[in-house]
Amino acid sequence: MARIELCNLTKSFGAVVAVKTLNITIEDGEFVVFVGPSGCGKTTTLRMIAGFEDPTSGEIRIGDRVVNDLEPRDRGLGMVFQTHALFPHKTIRQNIEFGLRMKKVPPAERAQRVREVAEMVHISHLLDKMPAQCSGGETQRVALARTLVTNPSTFLLDEPLSSLDAKLRRELRAECDRLHEALKRTFIYVTHDQEEAMTLADRIVVMRAGEIVQTGSPMEIYSNPVNYFVADFFGSPSMNLVAGEVLQESSASRFRSARFEVALPKHFRTAKPGATTLGIRPEHVAVTRDGKGDVELPVRLVEPLGKDTLLYFDSGTERAFVAVTEGLDMADIKVGERIALSLDQRRIYLFDDKGQRIGNAK
Template identity: 45%
Template sequence: MSSVEIRHVTKSFGLAPIIKGVSIDIQDGEFVILVGPSGCGKSTLLRMIAGLEDISGGEIRIGSRVVNNVPPKDRDIAMVFQNYALYPHMTVAQNMAFSLKLKRSPQGEIDERVARAAEILGLKPLLERFPRQLSGGQRQRVAMGRAIVRDPQVFLFDEPLSNLDAKLRVAMRAEIKALHQRLKTTTIYVTHDQIEAMTMADKIVVMHDGIVEQMGAPLELYDRPANLFVAGFIGSPAMNFIKGNVGSNGFKAESGQTFPLAAAPAASDGRPMVYGIRPEHIRLTDEGVPVEVVVIEPTGSETQIIVRPAGERDKPVADHSSAITCVLKDRIAARPGDMIRVMPDPTKLHLFDGKTGGRLN
C-alpha cells in the first residue's frame, strides 16, 4: 500500500488543455473517487496515474517515488476497466493468474494468490469456467480478482460498473467497498455517478472542465458545497436553484415569491444571488409559498413532486429556473394542476453569489 501525490498536473492534446493544474493528496489506504460529468478529465487523470497517458506538466508520486517517466508495468498498480478485458480463451483461474505468469512467479505462489482472491470474491466454483459462461457481475469480479492477485500498492478503477444493470450495480458497489475495507489498499475510482461516489468514497474529488472544484468527505460536499456546480452535481434529485436577491422580508425570487431566510450575508441587500434548497428540505404547510403541481412521481417510500409558480405554467418542466423538486416522506392526494403551498427549511438553505457561483453562507 502507498500514498499518491498529484502536484500541479497538466495535460494537453495539441493546443487543447484537458487537465489544468490539478493537485490531490491521497493517503495510504484511502478510497478516493474522482467524479464529474463526461469530458471533465477524470479518466485522463486516472490514465496518467497508471502511466497510460503522458504528463504534460507537474508531478505524480506513488509512495516516495516520482513516476512521471516510469512504465506502467513498473508502477506497482493494478487497473480494473469498464469492459472487463478478459481473455476469452482462458478460464477464470488462467485470467486471474496471467499477470503472475508473465512475471514468472513460482507456480505455488500463483496458485495460492489465485485461491485467496477467489475466496475473497466468491469465485471458487467458477475457476474452470470461461468468460462466455459468466454473467456481467461475475466477469467484473474476475477482473477485480486479476487485480487483487498482483497485490499492488494502488488499485485504479475506471467506471467499472457502467455495463451492469441497476440492481447489480448496487450489489457490486457493496462488494467493492467491502473489498477495500478488507484489503486496506489505496484505491482511486473514477465514475460519473455521484450516487456511487457518495456511498463508496472516503474522499470525493469533484472535477469540472479539467480542474478540481472541491474535494472532501461525501457528507462535507453534500452539506457545504463550495459553489453552484458542486451543489448541483452532488445529490439526487439535484438541489433546487432559485434566482433572486435578499429583501427586507426574506429572499425575493425573480418570479415574485418570497422564501424564508435564517440569516442574510453581510451587505447582501439587492445583490444577485441564487437560493439553493435540497428537495428533501421542503415540506408542505398551509403557511408556505403557493405553487402549482406539475408532476407527481410516487416511488413507494417517498413521493417526488415537481412544482412551479402558477404564472410560469407554460415553461417546460426541464426549465430548472422555475421548477422546484420536492421529496416528501408522506403520500399526498394532490394531482397535476392543483395549487399547494410549500415551505423550505431556512436552516438548511444554501446561498450562492449570482455572478461567481461561490458559496456565501
C-alpha cells in the same frame, strides 16, 4: 504502501487541455473517488497515475519518489479498466493468473493465489469457464480478481461498474467497499455517478473541465457545495435552483423570483443585492395542505415511491420545483392542485451570478 501526490499535473492533447494543474495528496489506505461529468479528465488523470499516459507537465509522486519516468509495472499499482477486456480465448482461471505468470510466480503459489482471490469476489465456480459464458456482473468480478491477484498497494478503478444494471451496481459497490475494508489498501476510483461517489468515498474529488472544483467528505460536499455546479451535481432528486434576486431592505434580506418571495436568514445580510440563485434541497421543503407557506405552487407530477413521495411543482421554468415527503400521505394530491410550501431557513443556499456560493449556511 505509500501516499500518492499529484503536483501541478497537466495533460494536453494538442489544443485540448484534458487535465489542468491538478494538486492533490491521496493518503495511504484512503478511498478517494474522482467524480465529474463525462470528458472532465478523470480517465486521463487515472492513466497518468498508472503510467499509461505521460503528463505534459507536473509530477506524480508515490511515497517520496517521483515516478513520472517509471514503467506502469514498476509503480506497484493495479488498474481495473472501464471495459473489462478479458482474453476471450483463455479460461477465467487463465485470465486471473496471467499477471502472475508474467511475474514468473511458481505454479503452486499461482494456483493458491487464484483460489484465494476467486473466493474473495465469489467467482470460484467460474474458474474453468470462458469469458463469453459469464454475465456482465461476473465479468466485472473477474476483472477485479485479475487486479487483486497481483496484490497492488493501490487500486485504480475506472468506472468499473458503469456497464452494469442498477441492482448489480449496488451489489458490486458493496463488494468494493468490503474489499477496501478488508485489504486496507488505497483505492482511487473514477466515476461520473454521484451516488457511487457518495456511497464509496472517504473523500470525494469533484472535477470539471480538467480541474478540481472541490474536495471533501461526502457529507461536506453534499451540505457545503462551493458553487452551483457541485450543488446541482450531487443529490437525487437534485437541489432546487431558482433564479431571482436578493433584496436588502432596512429590516431584513429577502429573495424574490417570479413566483417566490422568501425572507433570508441573518447570515445573508451582507449578500450583494441583485441577480442570485436560491438553492434548497427537496428534503428541506415542507409541504402543508392547509397551512401557509413561503410560496404556493401548482402540482405538476406526483411520484409515490412507497417510502417517500416526490412532488414536482410548476416553478414557472422548465425545471420543476421538487419536494419530498415521507410515506404516502401526500400521494393522493392531484395534478394542478395548489400547495403551500415552506423552505427550511437553515438550509437555504445562495449562488451569485458566476455560480459561486454566497455566505455560509449555518
